[in-house]
Amino acid sequence: MGKLSGIKVIDLSLFLPGPMLTVMMADQGAEVIKVEPKAGDPARDQAPFDTYGDGEHSVWFANLNRGKKSIVLDLKSDDGKAALRDLIAGADVFVEGFRPGVMKRLGFDYDAVKAIKPDIVYCSVSAFGQEGALAHHPAHDMAVQALAGFMSVNDGPDGMPVVPGAPSADLAAGLTALSAVLMALIGRTNSGEGAYIDCAMFDSLLPWCVHTAGSAIAGGESPVSSAQRSLGGAGFYQVYQTKDARHVVLGGRELKFAKNLLTALGREDLLQLAEAPAGEQGELIAFLRSTFETKSRDEWVDWFADKDVAFSPVLNFREALDEPHIAERGLWIEASDGGRHIAPAIRFAGEDWQPGGVPKLGEHSQ
Numbered sequence: 001m002g003k004l005s006g007i008k009v010i011d012l013s014l015f016l017p018g019p020m021l022t023v024m025m026a027d028q029g030a031e032v033i034k035v036e037p038k039a040g041d042p043a044r045d046q047a048p049f050d051t052y053g054d055g056e057h058s059v060w061f062a063n064l065n066r067g068k069k070s071i072v073l074d075l076k077s078d079d080g081k082a083a084l085r086d087l088i089a090g091a092d093v094f095v096e097g098f099r100p101g102v103m104k105r106l107g108f109d110y111d112a113v114k115a116i117k118p119d120i121v122y123c124s125v126s127a128f129g130q131e132g133a134l135a136h137h138p139a140h141d142m143a144v145q146a147l148a149g150f151m152s153v154n155d156g157p158d159g160m161p162v163v164p165g166a167p168s169a170d171l172a173a174g175l176t177a178l179s180a181v182l183m184a185l186i187g188r189t190n191s192g193e194g195a196y197i198d199c200a201m202f203d204s205l206l207p208w209c210v211h212t213a214g215s216a217i218a219g220g221e222s223p224v225s226s227a228q229r230s231l232g233g234a235g236f237y238q239v240y241q242t243k244d245a246r247h248v249v250l251g252g253r254e255l256k257f258a259k260n261l262l263t264a265l266g267r268e269d270l271l272q273l274a275e276a277p278a279g280e281q282g283e284l285i286a287f288l289r290s291t292f293e294t295k296s297r298d299e300w301v302d303w304f305a306d307k308d309v310a311f312s313p314v315l316n317f318r319e320a321l322d323e324p325h326i327a328e329r330g331l332w333i334e335a336s337d338g339g340r341h342i343a344p345a346i347r348f349a350g351e352d353w354q355p356g357g358v359p360k361l362g363e364h365s366q
Contacts, residue, residue, distance in 0.1 A: 002029020003348065007185070009033065010087050011068065013097035014041045016141075016167060017201060018125045019064040020174030021181065022095055026067035026356060027344045033087060033364070034068045035075075040361040041065070052339030052358040063341055067356020069364035075106050084108065088116045093181055097125045100135045110196045119194040121184040123177050127169075129200035144169035144201045153212060153225045157232075168208065169201040176204035226279055229253060233278030235285045236261075239314070246297035250288070252310025261309045265291060 007030040011022040019034075019041070026032040034041070043061040052062050074080040088094060094113055096103055103109045103124070110122045127144055128134035134147070145151050145168060151161045177199040184195035209217075212230055216222045225231040232238065236253045250261075258274035273284040292300065297313050304311045315323070326332050331343050333355070341355045 002027070002351075005029035007031070007093065008091045009093040009095060010035060010084075010091045011095045013095050013125060015043055015097070016064065016170040017173040017177065018095050018097040019043070020171065021123070021125070021177040022068065023064050023066060024174075024178050024344060024346060025093075025181075027353065028346070030093075032068040033091075034065060034070045034359065035073050035084065035087070036070055036361060038072055038074065040072075044361065050339045052335065053337040055358075055360055057339070057358045059340075062339055062358040066335075066341060066358050068359055070359035070362055071365040072362035073365075075108070081107060085116055088113055088120070091117060092121060092185065094120055094122045095125065095177075095181075096123075099138070100124075100126060100130045114194065117194075119188055119192060121181055121188065121194050121197070123181055123197040123199060125173055125177050125199045125201075127200065128202045130198045134202070139201075141167040141169045141201070144205060148202055148205050149209060149213065149216070149222070150205065153223060153228070153231050155225055157226075159225075169205045172204035172208060173199055173201040224279075227277075229278040233281065235281045235288055236274055236310075238285060238288070240289055240292035242292050242297040242300060243294060244296040247314040248292060248297055248300050249312050249314060250310065251312055254310075257309045260307055261311075264307055 004025050005028075007025065009022055009025055009030050009032045011018065011032050011034045013019055013022065014036075022030075022032045022034070041061060043064065044058055046058045046060045048059055049056045050059050050062065051057075071083075073083055075084060088108075094117075096108075104112075110124075113120055113122055124130060126135075127139040128137060139147070142151070142164060145154070145164055146161075148169070150168065151164070154164055155161045177197065180197045180199060184197065188194060212228055213223055223231070225233070227233045230237055234253055236250045236258050239247055239249050241247055250257075253274075255271075255275065259268075259271055262268055262271050262274070267287065270284050270287060273281050276284075295303065300311075301313050320326070321332050332340060333343055334340050335355045335357075337357065339358065343353065343355075347353050
């Protein structure tokens with residue numbers, strides 16, 4: 001029995017943000033009914049694939065849709081509409097990820113769904129929200145990051161923005177939507193009323209800039225990476241190349257870490273630079289760059305083993321998943337029916353978690 005056992009979710013979302021929201025609910029026992037078009041969620045076709053149960057599934061799709069039921073409905077047909085109305089009548093949560101206006105045209109906007117189930121918690125997930133100048137502008141994750149300002153500081157030393165390594169806008173929306181849905185469910189137990197949630201990827205990502213974009217938030221100039229403590233302007237929050245062309249990072253700016261490392265390297269005289277404003281630590285950064293180039297990445301791992309310094313090697317995903325820490329925490333597991341999953345970050349002490357089965361397209365259609 002998971003924390004959300006007894007909660008029924010109708011999920012019309014595809015790709016990443018909405019499915020991320022609903023898989024976190026399914027992982028905690030909610031009954032999630034994934035309503036797919038005839039062609040299925042496009043994530044089903046995204047390589048690579050692995051064997052889950054008696055079928056091959058996209059690793060992406062499996063990890064975001066495990067534990068759900070899949071039904072196929074044509075929401076433009078009378079039969080499809082009738083079937084969805086029947087599902088809504090017994091649901092607690094309704095999630096959709098279409099562009100604004102689509103659900104109204106189909107006859108399943110909030111007012112229509114509320115008329116069927118008055119206390120429904122209805123969540124719309126979109127790029128820019130249901131209203132505003134950008135509401136109908138098409139965008140996936142990177143375009144949202146670009147318009148929210150994040151790409152401007154996702155740059156290299158030459159100032160050229162690069163493709164982000166994580167779909168932060170997608171993930172921020174999934175987490176924000178989950179929080180909102182759970183808040184609405186708690187509120188419903190007190191008031192008996194449902195809620196409508198307009199969750200935008202843009203809105204969800206924007207608060208993530210408060211620790212780096214302070215000058216702009218305060219009405220001033222936009223921050224520049226090379227002059228920001230957390231974006232490349234500080235010696236002890238920095239990426240360094242090693243002798244074997246791999247990389248390591250110093251990931252803690254506290255003075256105690258700087259003192260521990262510089263003392264071990266015999267350069268206590270540079271400690272004052274570690275306290276200098278970001279963008280004014282050039283001499284310190286230059287010293288650390290030349291120092292890290294004297295050993296291989298793994299040699300530095302061994303050297304730092306007895307040092308109290310916020311240091312880490314830069315690992316690729318294969319190396320990261322093979323780290324003992326991952327196994328000790330049970331974060332990368334193989335399901336009983338085969339196929340590997342990244343375990344949910346939300347798990348509760350004393351409760352055993354196992355991934356649910358991966359649904360075949362339309363497996364639970366009647």
